[in-house]
Amino acid sequence: MKNTALTEKHISLGAKMVPFAGYNMPVQYEGINAEHAVVRTGVGVFDVSHMGEFILKGENALDLIQRVTSNDAAKLYDGKVQYSCLPNENGGIVDDLLVYRLDEKSYMLVVNASNIEKDWNWIQKFNDKDVEMHNISDRTSLLAIQGPKAAEALQSLTEVDLASMEYYSFVKGAFAGIDNVIISATGYTGAGGFEIYFDNEHADVIWNAIFEAGAQFGIKPIGLGARDTLRLEMGFCLYGNDIDDTTSPIEAGLGWITKFTKKFTNSEALLAEKEAGMQRKLVGFEMIDRGIPRHDYEIVDAEGTVIGKVTSGTQSPSLQKAIGMGYVKKGLDKEGTEIFIHIRNARIKAKIVKFPFYK
Incomplete structure (x- = not known):
C-alpha cells in the first residue's frame, strides 16, 4: 500500500487510517460529524495527495484534450480550471477530472x-500527435483547505489575494516560503476554499505553516469520511459510486460538461442519447421514514417494483436527515415523487428532491 508524504503526520495526530485506492489514508480524526461541521462553519485541511496529476505539453496538447474530454477546453485561458470527464466508447465514463491550463x-x-x-493508458491511446505526457502523481502532494474561513486562515502565507480569486481559477506562486506552488480556488465540499499542489519534499513545511497560520481560526485536519458527507450534501458525483464505466454523462446530470460543439470520444452516440431522451436519470432523494440508504440498495415504487438503485447515501450531518443519490427510470425522476428504498426487507419511504441537498 502506498503512503502520502504526510502519512506519518496523520498517524501521529491519531487519525484512523484505512486503505483507499491503494493508499493508506486518514478516514477520520475526532469523528466524521465534528469534522464535517468544522468545514461547513470554519476551516479544515484534507490530505488528498492520492489524487493523480498528469502534465500534457506541446503544440497538440489542447487537440488531444479536446478529443478525449467532454467539455470544451478551448474555452480555458491561463489560470483557469475546468471540470470535465473522459467518455469511453460504450456510452460510459472512464473518469471525471479537472483540466488546468x-x-x-x-x-x-x-x-x-x-x-x-x-x-x-486511455489518454495515451489517443496520443497520436506526439504530445509530451508526464505522470507526476507520485511526486506531487495535494492539500484541500476548505471552509468559509479558508482565505483568512491562509492569507498570511502568500501575497496572492485569496479572497478575490474567482471560483475555478488558480495562480502559481510562492506559498509558505515555497516557490512554484499551485493555489487553486477549487474543492469538493461546497464550503469554499482552496486546493494547494506542491512537490512532496515540501509537505512537512507547508502542512506545519498552514496549521500555524490557521490556529487562530480553529483549523483542523479532516479525514475522507467527512469529505464524502460534504460532497454528498452538494450532490457531487463520486467516481465508482455515482458514475462509472456504465453510466453516461447525460443520465448522470453532467450534460453541462458535455459540449457537442466539438467531436470527442463517442460524442455522436451521446448526442443521440441526449436527443432521444435517456432511459434513466441520477436523482437526489431524502428519507421521509427512518433508515439510511446505502450504495446498491434497490429503489422501488409503492407496489414494490424495482425502479432503480442507490449509488450513494448517508445521514447528513448538516441537515440531520438521511439523504441519497441514485438512478431511477425515465418518468419517475420528478421532484416530489414518492419512492421507497429497500432496507433490510422493508420498504422505507423517501421523496425525490433537487440538488444540492444543502443550500
Missing part, C-alpha cells in the same frame, strides 16, 4: 486516485 501549450489533468493507470 498552465499556458497555451501546457495543461495539468487531475484524476481520481483509483483511476491513475487506467486514465493514463
